[in-house]
Amino acid sequence: MAITIDQEARTALTPDLVTMSRALYRRGWMEGTSGNLSVRSADDASVVLVTASGRSKGELADEDIVPVDLATAKPLRTGGPRPSAETSIHTALYRSARDCEAVIHAHAPYATAVASLAARRGESSVRIEDFELIKGFGLADPSSVTVPVFPNWPDVPRIGADVEAHYSALGAAGDAPVPVLLIAHHGATVWGPTLEAARNRLECLEGICQLLLLTQQHG
Numbered sequence: 001m002a003i004t005i006d007q008e009a010r011t012a013l014t015p016d017l018v019t020m021s022r023a024l025y026r027r028g029w030m031e032g033t034s035g036n037l038s039v040r041s042a043d044d045a046s047v048v049l050v051t052a053s054g055r056s057k058g059e060l061a062d063e064d065i066v067p068v069d070l071a072t073a074k075p076l077r078t079g080g081p082r083p084s085a086e087t088s089i090h091t092a093l094y095r096s097a098r099d100c101e102a103v104i105h106a107h108a109p110y111a112t113a114v115a116s117l118a119a120r121r122g123e124s125s126v127r128i129e130d131f132e133l134i135k136g137f138g139l140a141d142p143s144s145v146t147v148p149v150f151p152n153w154p155d156v157p158r159i160g161a162d163v164e165a166h167y168s169a170l171g172a173a174g175d176a177p178v179p180v181l182l183i184a185h186h187g188a189t190v191w192g193p194t195l196e197a198a199r200n201r202l203e204c205l206e207g208i209c210q211l212l213l214l215t216q217q218h219g
C-alpha cells in the first residue's frame with residue numbers, strides 16, 4: 001500500500017534529504033527551485049525518495065520528499081507534491097550505475113560552465129588530469145578522469161535514457177565509471193553509496209571545474 005511505504009520511508013531518510021537540500025542551497029548551487037536530490041529507500045530497494053518539483057531547496061520540508069517507483073519514476077502516492085521533473089535521470093542512475101544509493105543534481109556554476117564550454121566545442125566529455133581533487137571520486141586510478149557531458153534535451157526522460165544507456169554499457173564492459181556527470185548548459189549530477197558521499201563528490205567536481213577554468217584563463 002502506497003501510504004505505508006510513504007510513512008516508513010519518511011521516518012528513515014527524509015530528514016537527511018531535507019538537511020542536505022538546505023545545505024546545498026546555501027552554497028548557491030540550487031538557485032530558484034532548481035536542483036534535486038534522492039536516496040534509495042532503506043525499506044524497499046525498488047523505491048526512491050526524491051525532492052519535490054517546484055520547491056526552493058532552501059525551504060524544503062518533510063512533506064516535500066516524494067516516494068517514486070525506481071522502475072517507472074512515477075510517484076507512489078496520489079495527491080501531494082509532484083516529484084522533481086528530473087526524476088527520470090535519478091532512476092536511470094539507480095538502475096544502471098554502480099554503487100548508486102544516493103543522487104544529487106545541482107546547478108553548481110563552475111561545473112555548469114565547464115559543461116557549456118565542452119558542448120560549444122562539440123565535445124561529449126571533459127578530460128581532467130593531475131588535480132589532487134580527482135582522488136575525491138574514489139577511483140582506482142586518480143591520475144585522470146573522463147567526465148561525460150550529456151545533451152540537455154528538453155524532454156528530460158530522453159536525458160535519462162541517454163544516461164542509462166551510457167552506464168549500462170560501461171557496466172556490461174566491466175568498467176567502473178567516474179561517479180559524476182555533466183549536462184550541457186545545465187549542471188552536474190553525482191552519486192554514491194550515501195548522500196554524504198555524493199555531496200563530497202559534488203564538492204570535488206565543482207572544485208576541479210573551478211581550477212580548470214582558472215588554469216585555462218592563465219594559459
Ligand SMILES: [Zn+2]
Pocket residue numbers: 034035086105106107186187
Ligand atoms: Zn537541473
